[in-house]
Amino acid sequence: MSTQDIPEEENLPAAQDKHAGEVAVPDDPFADPGLPPHEPRIQDIDEKAARRSERAVAFMFTLSMLATVGFIASFVAFPVDKIVYIFPLGHVSALNFALGTTLAVALFCIGAGAVHWARTLMSDHEIVHERHPIEATPEVREQVFQDFRDGAADSGFGRRKLARNTLFGALALFPLSAVVLLRDLGPLPEDKLRRSKWAKGKRLMNQNTMQPLRPEDISVGSLTFAMPEGMSEHDHDFQTQIAKAALMIVRIQPDNIKDKRELDWSHEGIVAFSKICTHVGCPISLYEQQTHHVLCPCHQSTFDLADGGRVIFGPAGHALPQLRITVNDEGYLEAMGDFAEPVGPAFWERG
Ligand code: FES
Structure with a gap:
């Protein structure tokens, strides 16, 4: 008996074998599956x-x-x-x-x-409420357009050219008042962020003890905050100055410092970076000693202190400025000058 003689149902396994491995594609993959059959409780x-x-x-x-x-x-x-x-x-x-x-x-x-x-006890039959078409009927749409045309004709908007044009002028000028208000965001800092209290020969003072720091005070894994020698919390402009001069110091194994310039600007792996986040100026305070990353708590910008203070995550736009340091004849850490670039966001001062 040939396969043509076999009834269609008996021939089915053979047909299935032939199409084994093919995925059946439904006619409408997004067809409404409907509600599952109701199961009485x-x-x-x-x-x-x-x-x-x-x-x-x-x-x-x-x-x-x-x-x-x-x-x-x-x-x-x-x-x-x-x-x-x-x-x-x-x-x-x-x-x-x-x-x-x-x-x-x-x-x-x-x-x-x-x-x-x-x-x-209450009925658990699911009820379907079909949505009505969202689009309005042609009659309603035509009525809306006609109402609009009638309103425009009644208002005299096209006829009263003087009133119409002065209205356009008023609407065009009005936003300028908002632009003028932008002045209150100022004054611009000009070059004030370019200078801090750091200068050549200024010793690094521990911000907690107010004692000058020696290299042996900085251990691997610790985070120390420092400020320039000569500053006092009683200075009238202390807050303004510390906002620019705040420094964080860590010690990294020199072999782990990736940035050559950073290594040159450090002392035996002791590196000093601005503590002011380059996003919008929050003080950075969280240090992860295994990765040498510091995290700004405000918006989670993360900087790699073993790679020139580079931004590795978050909204900050540029690396943390590094302070070049050395050790003086008395064995204290001191700055070799001011920061080479403005600290903090300093949007206006970067070329
Ligand atoms: S101020 Fe540091 S991430 Fe925004």
Whole structure:
């Protein structure tokens, strides 16, 4: 018997073998699958189960009523100053405890009863409400356009050219007032961010102890904050000056410093960078010693102190300025000059 003689159903396995491995593509991959078939609950088919559910709901509502009565009774029964011991709370006000407990039970039982009623006894048939077409009918659209044309003709917008043109002028000029307000963002810092209190020969002072720092004070993995010698918290412009001069110092194994210039500007792996974030100027304070990354807490800009203070994450636009340091004859760390570039965001000062 040839395959043509075999009834179509018997021939099916052979046909399936032939198409094995091919993925069937439905005609409409986004077809509405519709609602799953409704599965009746036990309460839908067993009246006894439905009555049990009803009694459970009624029990919870009754409990709520009793708790409300208890709430009112507690209010009358307990004196305000009566203290009782209740495990594990300890000594508490009897009135507050009674009011809180009864109120909680009353509210919980109303909610639980309502949920149980909805889940077991109310109809659970899903109902579909088809959306009406969003587009208006051609008649409505034509009516809207006609209303607009009528309104334009009534307003005399085309006829009253003087009024129309002066209106355009007023609308065009008005935004200029907002532009003028931008002046209040100033004054521009000009070159003030280009100079800080750091200068050649100024020792690095520990900002906590106000003592000059020696190389041996800086251990690998620590983060030290410093400011220039000669500054005092009592100076009238201290806040202005420290906002530019704040320094952070870390010690990195020289082999781990990737940037050649950074290595030249350091002393035996001790590197000093501006503490002021180059995004919008927050003080940086979080140091991760394994990776040599510092993180700005404001918007999470992250800088690699082993790679020239380069930005490796976040919104900051450029690397942290480095301060060139050395050790003087007395063995103290000192600056070899000011920062070579403006600290902080310094949008106006970078070429
Ligand atoms: S100020 Fe440092 S990330 Fe924004």
